[in-house]
Amino acid sequence: MTNQLLPAVSFQGVTRRYGSVAAVNDVSLDISPGEFFALLGSSGSGKTTLLMLLAGFDKPTEGSVLMSGTSVSDVPPHRRQIGVVFQNYALFPHLTAAENVAYPLKMRGVGRAESETRVKTALGLVNLTDRGSSYPSQLSGGQQQRVALARALVFGPDLLLMDEPLGALDRRLRDQMQQELKRIQGELGITVIYVTHDQSEAMAMADRIGIMAEGRLLQVADPETIYAKPANHFVARFLGDCSILRVTEKDGGRGYEICGVRQPLSSQAAGRFDVVVRPENVTVHPATEAASGDIPGVPATVRDVTYLGAAWRVTLELPDRQLLLASVVRGDRMAGHLVPGESVVARWSPEFVAVLPAEKSI
Structure with a gap:
């Protein structure tokens, strides 16, 4: 060698x-x-x-x-x-x-x-x-x-x-x-x-x-x-912004439920797990569009909106009090129109979800 x-x-x-x-x-x-x-x-x-x-x-x-x-x-x-x-x-x-x-x-x-x-x-x-x-x-x-x-x-x-x-x-x-x-x-x-x-x-x-x-x-x-x-x-x-969400396993690990809404996974998960979602992969929609589209929408309330120049950093609160980060870029129809207290729907594609073993509660 x-x-x-x-x-x-x-x-x-x-x-x-x-x-x-x-x-x-x-x-x-x-x-x-x-x-x-x-x-x-x-x-x-x-x-x-x-x-x-x-x-x-x-x-x-x-x-x-x-x-x-x-x-x-x-x-x-x-x-x-x-x-x-x-x-x-x-x-x-x-x-x-x-x-x-x-x-x-x-x-x-x-x-x-x-x-x-x-x-x-x-x-x-x-x-x-x-x-x-x-x-x-x-x-x-x-x-x-x-x-x-x-x-x-x-x-x-x-x-x-x-x-x-x-x-x-x-x-x-x-x-x-x-x-x-x-x-x-x-x-x-x-x-x-x-x-x-x-x-x-x-x-x-x-x-x-x-x-x-x-x-x-x-x-x-x-x-x-x-x-x-x-x-x-x-x-x-540690590596960038993300939301780690507690979910309930469904369909033998082929999906999960969060706030009463079932979501699919791109691959089967084993045991209890959490999901990781990056803000750039979360889209925000009007509350009236909860049932539209191929991906089920999760209801949320806008908690905070921060202007960053190229995008708006939006903090959403889910019905179970978990926080979800979203990035709304210029050109998005919701850009510049979101205000704290507003009811919306959040969506994310299963292909952009990372699965981790559930974090133990403190």
């Missing part, structure tokens, strides 16, 4: 404890060569600890970390051929952009001529060829981020680790840098592991996403699958 067939990174039963607290708890994960993989989770979920174990800044209490099939447990950070970019870019203020980018080459003893060539190439990759003589204080936040990225790439690493690298940028710059990162990753074919708490960021860039909570890896899948078919209630709630 050649290295091309081996995972670029493999976590095998990795646990990291600090006293009685398991910051990372029995994580097993393979990441393919050339993959853009996002670790997504809230603060304290263990995602950054996992990254530090791979970078060599910490060691696992249990388990192994491998790169291309070889354990790196005893390999110091500077010998792991890994580029790292943090949210705090950690640029040297007394060095120019070019000198900052050249620093890893200097530490590796690269000759001056070769270093200059590599620095020029790296700055060109991040579109900063004309800012090499500028100091960090003379650069915008987005430009400083690009310098940090160029510095992480200049020595030709096998792997690029990024820990919340866009967190200090405003939304417009974040969107711009997301596109740039994907472009650069595609040009280089480098494996990227990207840590973030921003769901939209992970969805926009990653080939696959791993969601972490309390040190555990809860689900790993491509963005579309993890959004449409969450593994559990935590993942469903």
Whole structure:
């Protein structure tokens, strides 16, 4: 077997404890060569600890970390051929952009001529060829981020680790840098592991996403699958807006009942279950249309309407007091006409419903 067939990174039963607290708890994960993989989770979920174990800044209490099939447990950070970019870019203020980018080459003893060539190439990759003589204080936040990225790439690493690298940028710059990162990753074919708490960021860039909570890896899948078919209630709630509804199983799991209205399922479910519905898949209709259409309508009352520019976020209250979120976009006949207290009917297609084992009542 050649290295091309081996995972670029493999976590095998990795646990990291600090006293009685398991910051990372029995994580097993393979990441393919050339993959853009996002670790997504809230603060304290263990995602950054996992990254530090791979970078060599910490060691696992249990388990192994491998790169291309070889354990790196005893390999110091500077010998792991890994580029790292943090949210705090950690640029040297007394060095120019070019000198900052050249620093890893200097530490590796690269000759001056070769270093200059590599620095020029790296700055060109991040579109900063004309800012090499500028100091960090003379650069915008987005430009400083690009310098940090160029510095992480200049020595030709096998792997690029990024820990919340866009967190200090405003939304417009974040969107711009997301596109740039994907472009650069595609040009280089480098494996990227990207840590973030921003769901939209992970969805926009990653080939696959791993969601972490309390040190555990809860689900790993491509963005579309993890959004449409969450593994559990935590993942469903964490990745975008959703409504998780308590329902009563009917017809041997081929359907369910909610507020006295029977609804079909696209595939048979087993045992007691809840259903997950995303707001963009909910349509809102006048109360007079309860019986029209192929999909049964569920009666509801408008509780709140929030204008978001491209759409209206509508909170509906069902007769059993459960809340249902809906997104009403421009062009919809109900757009701009819904008001709190209004009686309506909600519909959603069975093909857009995710089924999860019923959540235990507290």
